[in-house]
Amino acid sequence: MQKQLLSFILLVFINIQLFAQDTGRIRGRVTTADGTVAEGVTVKLKGTTYGAVTDEDGTYTIHKVPTGGYIIVVSAVGLYPKEKQVTVTKGTVISDFSLNENLSQLKDVQISSNKKYKVETTSPSLRQQTKLLELPQNIRVVTNQVMADQMVFDVVDGVTRNVSGAVRVGHWDAQYANIFMRGFSIPAFRNGMNLKTPWGPLADDAATIERIEFVKGPSGFMMANGEPGGIYNVVTKKPTGTNKSSVSMSAGGYNLYRGAVDLDTKLTTDGKLLMRLNLAAQSKGSFNKYNYNDKYVIAPVISYQIDSNTKFTAEYTHQHVEAQALGNYGFSPRGYGDTAPSFFLGDPSLDPAKLNDHNVTLYLNHKLNKDWTFNAQVAYLNYELKGGTPWPSSIAANGDMKRALNISEELAINKNVQMYLQGQVVTGPVTHRILGGLDMGNLKTWGDFSSSGIPDLKLPNGQVFNIYNPIYGIAPGDIPVFNRSTSIQNRSGANVYATNTTYTGAYLQDELRFLQEKLRLTLAGRFTHANTVGKTNAAEMSDNKFTPRVGLSYSITNNFSVYSLYDQAFIPQSQASRSATGATFKPVTGNNIEVGLKKDWFDGKWNSTFAAYKITKKNVLTPDPAYPLGDPNNFMVQLGEVESKGIEFDLVGEVAKGLDLTLNYAYTDPKVTNDENKDPARNAEGTYLANASKHITNGWLSYRFRNTNSFLNGFGLAGGYQMQFKRYTGSGPTQTMLPDYVRFDAGINYAKGKFSISALMNNLLDRRLLTQGSYTKLAAETATSVSYYTYIYDIPRNVRLTAKYEF
Known part of the structure; x- marks a missing residue:
């Protein structure tokens, strides 16, 4: 070959x-x-x-x-x-x-403009100089217009429906975006920088999002340490200088209330100093009894055009969340979905959990000349969790449950620096688009999930908590007081949840464009040095890895291209993921082979992409099957090798006047091919990866009557479906299957000038849908403790209403 x-x-x-x-x-x-x-x-x-x-x-x-x-x-x-x-x-x-x-046209821009479901290029944070149609990789972009049509308020709110093969897997899922793609959990990036921490970062709020870019397959050669399955990159809103602002108010089922303000303006008349300020506040109840989730978001951005070639931007994002409980888990000794969605594991007498996410990013962009640009950015993330986590100590066959309550606290500090140079040179008939840069990062985490707590929350008068007939109201004297007399750093020093991982990477890419730029050959490579500081010499890790990338893309016509790609991934383990035995985890490596077809239709109004891939990944981490998924300890085991292969199809854009469509399908087949654990009781060879869905298809249709003389002018209809079939959960001997996921949504909207109003009903058929599950198999069952199922419900039928005014 x-x-x-x-x-x-x-x-x-x-x-x-x-x-x-x-x-x-x-x-x-x-x-x-x-x-x-x-x-x-x-x-x-x-x-x-x-x-x-x-x-x-x-x-x-x-x-x-x-x-x-x-x-x-x-x-x-x-x-x-x-x-x-x-x-x-x-x-x-x-x-x-x-x-x-x-x-006059601006007055009707809401009615007459294309909604931009389809975009031509990636954001500058992905560092690509090539149009999506010509890139030798499958990248899907979800714009804020799509999110507004679907009434999405954050990353976990159904964004994955717009991307083939992507699914959201719940876990503390009102707070974090646990997204799987091509069979693997993918990390969270903001503006091109990996800000993933063991639990965070917090799910980005829609008020701060300009677009979300799903990069499929490895991207480590330019994006630091990307998973073989891909990454998702949240691009935050920046000042545009158009003096266009908006205010919106929303309400919905389960006591949802939300307000958001987007101020986008010039601070100086010459347009050199710009500002954008996004504010959002939200109060949201839950279908879980007594649970709630309140938050506010503050996100100011200032940019200054120093001269015609140089711009400096400073951005700060702060999210604060208060939640009665971090998750909405159900439990049963009988099977998935046995208890009602309203079941609540915690208690209204307990203090809520509080989470804070502070992210500061500085950008410097300088045009060296008409062909070359230098970019630098620095990011600092401080994420903090303080609360307590209730979890079953045991479940009896009749549903009697003992609920443990342990302290839950984490502090994570993530620092990133990126500098890169990009431009192009022409050598004869060949154009070279060159990208080269340097990435540096450091992640420190401290956690305490066990130093303080009790094995069983007591109810008054000796009452027993039963999952089929739960009773709430713990007496104040029986509520534990967590010991926080020393810092989280001191408390985490005695366990394995204190980590320090540093990496430095250098990369270079040359995209050679031949035959009037119809043929494009991408040659790239990255060298990464990663170091993990351990408490003992045995826990120390230092790794060096070179990862190559070769891509080929050819434009059969101006709007039809074919591509192939080979690339590798390298991910050092931070040791924040823990082994029950205290074992040190090896770094993850992966190979990806991919081919695909891309075509723009009808003057570029809509696009279709077909891709086929095969990913081989070594040293994959998966939840330890001896513990339930969602257990506060988060114990993991490391597999020898897994293989994921599949096909993907995406169609997006304006397929007819006023009619926007998103349609996708993915066949995903991720299996364990070699399990190095050598433990017959936990052998996973031949089984599917946890949280894999073999068949995934989604569709979303939006139509608006435009430029008509009838009373329907400005009215719109929207609706869609989400379906997942053959869903696997758990691993090895405890692997089970979840019920199929089939959901329909429908809505109506109206826009005139600067005002718009939208209504959407989610889960139209009010089906009991599960986003995740696991099975805890006990080695020995007793009268008071048996094996049990854990699962998370998706939200039942609910309505959302949003009114927005632009000024």
């Missing part, structure tokens, strides 16, 4: 001159009349298929344009279009534009 690939590349170089012709490129910047950069503006050469879309700096580049005369047409909703004649010669032609606002 390698010899054939080398021969093919050599053949391309030998024959390159046969296909070369005189070409040039057009580059420029689009601004509004007041000097504000214009992002998302369409730039086309009249009468041709050549074109581009301006990026966040208002710049555009049209590559490989045959020499000759053209007319450039620049247009966008809310701006008057402009045309300009240009003559293309060898080299680069500069053509800038200044557009005036079309105020």
